[in-house]
Amino acid sequence: MEFPCPAPLATSPRLTATAPSTEGQPASWAPAAPAIALLTALGVLMVGQMYTVLALLHPMATALGTTPEQVTWTATAFGFAYAAGFLLAGPLSDRYGSRAVITAGLVAATAATLAVSAAPDLPTAIALRSVQGLATASFAPAALSYAVRHIAPQRRGTALTCITSGMFAAAVLLQIGAQAVEAGLGWRAVFWISAALMALSLIPVRRVLRPTLRQGTGGGLGQAFAAMPRLLRRPRLVALYLSTVALMSAFVAVYTAVAIAGPAGIAGNSSAILALRAGALPALVAVPVLAPVLQRLAAPLRTVLAFALAALTVAGGSSLGPHAVPLAIVLLLFVAAVAAAAPAVVETINAAAPHARGAAVALYGCSMFIGASLGPQLTGALTGLGFGGILRVVAAALVLGVLLALPALRHHRAA
Known part of the structure; x- marks a missing residue:
């Protein structure tokens, strides 16, 4: 999920020119x-x-001869590889063009996804999911770069909002789709179908997307990588990256907890879990629609408020008991808070790094998927606490996210 950062990119002075004027x-x-x-x-x-x-x-655990808690390592392996790949894909897209990187990534991801479907055991599945994560990481930074370079300024905000909202909605939509496919065709079919869709996407990618003219010889790769260590020496930025880790680990941990440690009558009940996942979709529509209203608040303030709302909803959900309807409401509010927090964080990061936005966003994407990778392991390590106990720990992690975002809010008010 692709992850959501329309506002800061769209508001960059460099990106709001009425006609393209830079090389490439x-x-x-x-x-x-x-x-x-x-x-x-x-x-x-x-x-x-x-x-x-x-x-x-559960079906992967049965087929691979292991436990659901151990299968969560396939998500963790994917996420860490994706985080690393994100750091590479951004500079590659700047150097070789978005369409070329998306095309190469689709070819590699198709092969890797097919390979995952044939995994005979858990170690092989984990290794292949790492390769899949590295390959699919090519898409997000290249897609955002394409919108910035090729779509007119007056449509760019809409483009970035739609693209990043789609990435974020993927967290819910692909879980629903995977569950439906598995119920009828088995878990391996999820990867067959994904690979087929990736391969078929090569046709519209080549027909719809324009190639990017080769950039100058300014050493884009070296410059992008050189900026990253400098950004990581800035405590306020590091705190925001750590808050992103907390946010995404909480998001994935909650959904993993629902699947493997949820209240009685929900965990292991595919219909109930499907309904809970689908119930969060309105939040992923509402937040982009409300973006003009939300953006009246400064990004650091939106970050703190969204983190606080997420922490409160998760804490409240920890004491609901085996009631599906209240839990669905909690998940709806929680997803809305996360969807509002993510673009606010990246907007704050971009404002803090105006001369190294590409490197700043690459580090943001990396921190997102480090957090997403840690989420399943957090849930797996806490299963002994039960569903309520897991949610209380997640709420505490989100409170930590609030504390990490406060320096940026104080700096904004002092500016």
């Missing part, structure tokens, strides 16, 4: 509607591969 941009803007539709759909498919296994923990 096209002489005329590309048609926006087909590109937005394609990149949004691909965002769901590619980023959603991180989350498919959360809906497949």
Whole structure:
């Protein structure tokens, strides 16, 4: 899920020019509607591969001769590889062009996803999921780069909102899709179908997306990588990256807990889990719609408020007992809070690093998927506490996220 950062990119002075003026941009803007539709759909498919296994923990455990808790390592391995790949894909996209990177990534991801479907045991599945994560990591930074370079400024905000919302919605949509496919065709079919869709996507990618003209010889790769250590020496930025780790680990931990340690009548009940996952979808529609209203608040303030709402909803959910309807409401509010927090964090990061936005966003994406990778392991380590205990620990992690975001809020008020 692709992860959500429309506002800061769209508000960059460099990106709001009325015509392309930098080397590597096209002489005329590309048609926006087909590109937005394609990149949004691909965002769901590619980023959603991180989350498919959360809906497949029990059948994969049975087939691979292990436990659902051990199968969570397939999500963790994917996430860590994705985080590393994100750091590579951003500079590669700047150097070779978005369409080229997306195309190469789709080819590699197709092969890796097919390989996962044939995994005979857990260690092999973990290794292949790592390769899959590295391959699919090519998409998100390349898609955002394409929107920035090829879509006209007046449509760019809409493009970035749709693309990043699709990436975020993938966390829910691909779990629902994977669960439905597994029920009818088995868990391996989830990866067969994903691979087929990736392969078929190569056709519209080549027809819809424009190639990016080769950039100058300024050493884009070296410059991007050199900026990253400098950013990590800034405590306020490091705190924001750590808050992102807390946010995404909490998000994935909650959904993993519902699947393997949920209240009686929900954990192991595929219909109940499907309903809970689907019940969060309205939040993923509402937050982008409400973006103009939410953006009236400064990004650091939105970050703190969204983290606080997420912590409160998770803490409240820890004491609900075996009641599905209240839990669905809690998940709806929780997902809304996370969907509002993520773009606010990245907007705050971009404002703090105006001269190294590419490196700053790459580190943000890396921190997102480190957090997403830790989430399943957090739940697995805490299963002995029960569903309520897991949610209380997650709420505490989100409170830590609030504390990590406070320095940015204080700095904003002092500026």
